[in-house]
Amino acid sequence: xxxxxxxxxxxxxxxxxxxxxxxxxxxxxxxxxxxxxxxxxxxxxxxxxxxxxxxxxxxxxxxxxxxxxxxxxxxxxxxxxxxxxxxxxxxxxxxxxxxxxxxxxxxxxxxxxxxxxxxxxxxxxxxxxxxxxxxxxxxxxxxxxxxxxxxxxxxxxxxxxxxxxxxxxxxxxxxxxxxxxxxxxxxxxxxxxxxxxxxxxxxxxxxxxxxxxxxxxxxxxxxxxxxxxxxxxxxxxxxxxxxxxxxxxxxxxxxxxxxxxxxxxxxxxxxxxxxxxxxxxxxxxxxxxxxxxxxxxxxxxxxxxxxx
Amino acid sequence: xxxxxxxxxxxxxxxxxxxxxxxxxxxxxxxxxxxxxxxxxxxxxxxxxxxxxxxxxxxxxxxxxxxxxxxxxxxxxxxxxxxxxxxxxxxxxxxxxxxxxxxxxxxxxxxxxxxxxxxxxxxxxxxxxxxxxxxxxxxxxxxxxxxxxxxxxxxxxxxxxxxxxxxxxxxxxxxxxxxxxxxxxxxxxxxxxxxxxxxxxxxxxxxxxxxxxxxxxxxxxxxxxxxxxxxxxxxxxxxxxxx
Numbered sequence: 126x127x128x129x130x131x132x133x134x135x136x137x138x139x140x141x142x143x144x145x146x147x148x149x150x151x152x153x154x155x156x157x158x159x160x161x162x163x164x165x166x167x168x169x170x171x172x173x174x175x176x177x178x179x180x181x182x183x184x185x186x187x188x189x190x191x192x193x194x195x196x197x198x199x200x201x202x203x204x205x206x207x208x209x210x211x212x213x214x215x216x217x218x219x220x221x222x223x224x225x226x227x228x229x230x231x232x233x234x235x236x237x238x239x240x241x242x243x244x245x246x247x248x249x250x251x252x253x254x255x256x257x258x259x260x261x262x263x264x265x266x267x268x269x270x271x272x273x274x275x276x277x278x279x280x281x282x283x284x285x286x287x288x289x290x291x292x293x294x295x296x297x298x299x300x301x302x303x304x305x306x307x308x309x310x311x312x313x314x315x316x317x318x319x320x321x322x323x324x325x326x327x328x329x330x331x332x333x334x335x336x337x338x339x340x341x342x343x344x345x346x347x348x349x350x351x352x353x354x355x356x357x358x359x360x361x362x363x364x365x366x367x368x369x370x371x372x373x374x375x376x377x378x379x380x381x382x383x384x385x386x387x388x389x390x391x392x393x394x395x396x397x398x399x400x401x402x403x404x405x406x407x408x409x410x411x412x413x414x415x416x417x418x419x420x421x422x423x424x425x426x427x428x429x430x431x432x433x
Numbered sequence: 434x435x436x437x438x439x440x441x442x443x444x445x446x447x448x449x450x451x452x453x454x455x456x457x458x459x460x461x462x463x464x465x466x467x468x469x470x471x472x473x474x475x476x477x478x479x480x481x482x483x484x485x486x487x488x489x490x491x492x493x494x495x496x497x498x499x500x501x502x503x504x505x506x507x508x509x510x511x512x513x514x515x516x517x518x519x520x521x522x523x524x525x526x527x528x529x530x531x532x533x534x535x536x537x538x539x540x541x542x543x544x545x546x547x548x549x550x551x552x553x554x555x556x557x558x559x560x561x562x563x564x565x566x567x568x569x570x571x572x573x574x575x576x577x578x579x580x581x582x583x584x585x586x587x588x589x590x591x592x593x594x595x596x597x598x599x600x601x602x603x604x605x606x607x608x609x610x611x612x613x614x615x616x617x618x619x620x621x622x623x624x625x626x627x628x629x630x631x632x633x634x635x636x637x638x639x640x641x642x643x644x645x646x647x648x649x650x651x652x653x654x655x656x657x658x659x660x661x662x663x664x665x666x667x668x669x670x671x672x673x674x675x676x
Contacts, residue, residue: 138673175529178669203531211522215445217452222445229441230530258452274526 128153128282128313129174133183136169143169145337146183151330153281156304156314158328160321160425165335167317168210171286174315176201188281203231206275210286210317212267216260220251220270223259224277231278238277245273249303265296272303283307286317301327325421333428340428344421351424353377353389355417356397360384361410370407374399387417434535442532442540443547449517450510450544459509460552467498468556472563479571488571492564493639494632496582499557501625503590504597506549511601512618514541515671516611525672534666538602545598550591557586584644592651597621599658606666 129151136144144166151157159167172178174185176198188204190197214223221242228238246252249269259267268288275283288304289297297320304327307314318324324331325344332341342350360367363384371379371386374396378389386404390396397414404411450456475492478484518524527537561577568576601618608614628647631637 172672177525177528177672199531199533202529205529207526207529209522209525209529211525213521213523213526215449215523216521217449218445222448226441226445227526227530230438230527230532232531271526 127151128155128188129157129185129315131174131183131185134170134173134180134185135182136166136173136178137181142336144173144334147334147338149332149338149341151313151315153313154311155329156308156316156327158316158318158324158331159334160319160324160331161334162319162429167334168286170334171207171284171315171317175205175207175284203278204281206278206280206283208271208275208283208285208288210290212264212271214259214267214270214274217258219256219258220246220262220266221255223270224274227274228277233278241277241279242273245276249273249299263296265292265299268292268296268300269303272300276307281313283312283314284317285314287319288316289318289320289323297323321420321422321425331421333425335429335432339432348419348421348424351427352417352419354391354393356388356390356393356400357415357417358386358388358400358404359412359414360386360404361412364408367404367407367409370403371400374403376400384412434533434539436539438532438536439539439543442537443543446510446514446541446544447548450548453513456509456513460506460548463502463505464552464556467495467502468559469563471495471498472560472567475564476567479568485571488568489576492568492576493581494629496557496560496585497629497632497639499553499560499585500589500593501622501629502556503550503553503594504622504625505619506552507545507594507598508601508615508618508621510548511541511545511598512605512614513611514545514602515605516608516614517605519609519671520611528668528672534668535663538662538666541602541605542595542598545601546594549598550594553590553594554586557582557590580641581639581644584641584648588648589644589651592648592655593625595655596651596658599655599662603658603662603665606662606671 127150129149131147131149134144134147135142147170149157159170161167169178173180173192174187176192180193185192187201190201192198192201215226218226224242224245225238228242233241243252246255249272251266251269251273254262254266259270262270272288275285285304289300292300301323304314304316308327316324316328328344330341330343331347333339340347340350361384363381363386368381371388376388376390376396380387388400393416401411401414475488475495478491479488515524518527561582565575565577600621601614604617605614608617628637632639637643
């Protein structure tokens with residue numbers, strides 16, 4: 126059984142459908158990213174999964190507990206750590222007091238709570254500032270405290286809603302590296318983001334959401350499924366003889382840009398040597414062979430564009 | 434409902450309020466005026482010849498202000514309770530914890546009730562001591578303690594305080610900014626102020642029996658208020674409609 130199992134989950138606010146028939150699974154230890162434009166339903170999805178709002182129809186289970194069931198909702202909230210899109214710390218309280226409060230609410234025993242607060246504050250370079258009011262902190266420091274707050278009870282599932290939004294590049298990097306560390310430790314993470322670079326670096330799989338879930342795959346497979354697998358062979362100069370030799374091998378698609386031959390292939394690893402051989406036999410001098418990689422951003426934009 | 438959870442919420446609020454001076458001061462100003470200022474008015478009147486007849490009625494009327502004070506003192510805290518979480522955007526992480534609505538509401542209510550009722554008792558203690566001190570020579574006996582002040586402090590004031598806390602937590606869960614919450618929150622004083630005015634113009638007599646009836650009515654209203662607060666605290670509405 127997966128950590129998150131979502132089936133036909135739908136949320137309507139009056140006549141407006143915010144989330145429409147969402148179906149996906151997240152395995153234990155997986156980092157799953159939800160990508161989508163503003164208003165795509167990402168935060169609504171997270172709120173439903175964290176039992177903060179109800180669903181209109183469909184079902185979802187977190188580690189076997191159903192989100193629509195009142196009796197299960199406390200158990201679900203206990204096993205989730207939420208980093209909301211706003212840090213939402215108590216500005217008058219110190220970093221330590223903020224974490225201690227949430228540790229108590231998550232029912233951490235006192236000894237364990239103290240240990241974990243010290244561990245996270247040291248790990249996030251905030252131990253020296255532990256007794257300062259959070260109002261004195263920079264945005265990046267506050268975000269670190271918010272992440273520590275979500276982890277204070279050692280949750281089985283960490284849910285993060287735009288964890289690096291509004292952070293400067295340096296703070297974003299610190300947060301991103303911390304998430305990667307959690308990933309290495311095997312923590313299951315559901316990450317809402319529209320930072321595509323972040324999603325590509327961190328997530329095992331991503332789902333592109335625009336009210337409906339448009340596609341789910343690993344970042345690499347997603348690119349392949351959208352663009353196909355393309356090889357680029359750069360030749361010193363392209364002659365008709367070379368093109369004839371290439372076409373005789375019947376690639377799925379062929380495009381020529383200046384001195385580059387761009388081929389769409391079903392299995393590049395198996396087919397690339399044949400094309401290289403053919404070009405060389407036709408008198409071509411190959412400068413390099415590479416895989417065409419449009420990147421997640423182009424892929425995301427293409428998927429979103431296709432829905433318009 | 435787990436009381437330890439409610440106490441955790443309340444303890445955090447106590448800590449927050451000690452660092453927010455404006456909220457802290459709102460607890461004191463009325464009590465200071467009533468408990469220290471009014472005994473000096475009584476002292477002035479007691480020094481006039483023939484005041485022995487009017488003095489008891491005046492003292493009783495003034496002592497009813499501790500019912501109003503008990504309702505006023507928690508307004509600042511209770512009105513801030515939930516809207517303050519909203520303004521700081523801390524409500525979503527709080528609601529995401531395994532804490533029930535009842536535990537959150539009870540914690541917020543305890544955080545407003547306990548300091549308010551404590552300050553009210555302290556104010557009443559100062560008031561009664563000063564009144565006895567200033568009127569002993571005129572009345573030739575100690576005016577306090579008596580049954581009226583006991584009913585006020587142990588029945589009416591806690592009931593009025595609870596009503597105010599409930600009403601203000603309710604308001605706080607429905608509005609979007611602290612100022613509106615506090616302005617609407619003070620409306621709870623109107624019916625109690627009306628009782629005070631009616632007693633001053635001799636339409637209503639504040640004696641033991643009338644105050645016991647008032648206490649019984651307040652118990653019923655408190656119970657209805659408790660139900661209303663619980664029924665109107667909708668997590669989804671709070672999260673999705675608050676902008």
